Amino acid sequence: DTEVTQTPKHLVMGMTNKKSLKCEQHMGHRAMYWYKQKAKKPPELMFVYSYEKLSINESVPSRFSPECPNSSLLNLHLHALQPEDSALYLCASSQDQKPIDTQYFGPGTRLTVL
Amino acid sequence: AQTVTQSQPEMSVQEAETVTLSCTYDTSENNYYLFWYKQPPSRQMILVIRQEAYKQQNATENRFSVNFQKAAKSFSLKISDSQLGDTAMYFCAFSNTGNQFYFGTGTSLTVIP
Helix, strand or coil, X not given: CCCEEEECCEEEECCCXXXXXXXXXXXXXXXXXXXXXXXXXXXXXXXXXXCCEEEEECCCCCCEEEEEEECCEEEEEEECCCHHHCEEEEEEEECXXXXXXXXXXXXXXXXXXX | CCEEECCCCEEEEECCCCEEXXXXXXXXXXXXXXXXXXXXXXXXXXXXXXXXXXXXXXXXXXXXXXXXXXCCCEEEEEECCCCHHHCEEEEEEEEECCCCEEECCCEEEEEEC
């Protein structure tokens, strides 16, 4: 099973809402990633978890809050977002956080902030 | 800082023909890894091929091959016998021993029937 799943597929939220994105993998991978991708642009790394600990935080605003409850799950909690946060949010996982490791991507959550 | 440049924002190729996508990168490191990822329209991003910088032999995966020129810091992707399913955004990517990972700006490839 080389699948990374993400829910929901689409999300529309107001600027005062609180919502969460969910990512799940059952490949036994120990590194998990959140990316933000605008249309026709490359993904931008937001956070990396390695062995359930936050390894990298790319200076992301605090209105985005990641959580890794266990080695298979990764959440991204959203609060007080801005319209410019509308984007495709991608989750990925890899065997480890080694530079050679292939990242496996989920299909993404299309987020619209009104 | 590392940078990855893809100078061709858009390309097209006739079905069954061969196309080459360009990628250059900038690094002062000697040991690193290079990747090509494919993102089809509304579908998941997947790895196409990867190359370890310390290996001189160019990587190949079926119809996909790379031309890795370490001195020139160039890592191009050749797609042979192009198929309609090859239509996608292609991202070149770089990772180093410091666990930094960078995507290039992407090339949108359209395969024309």
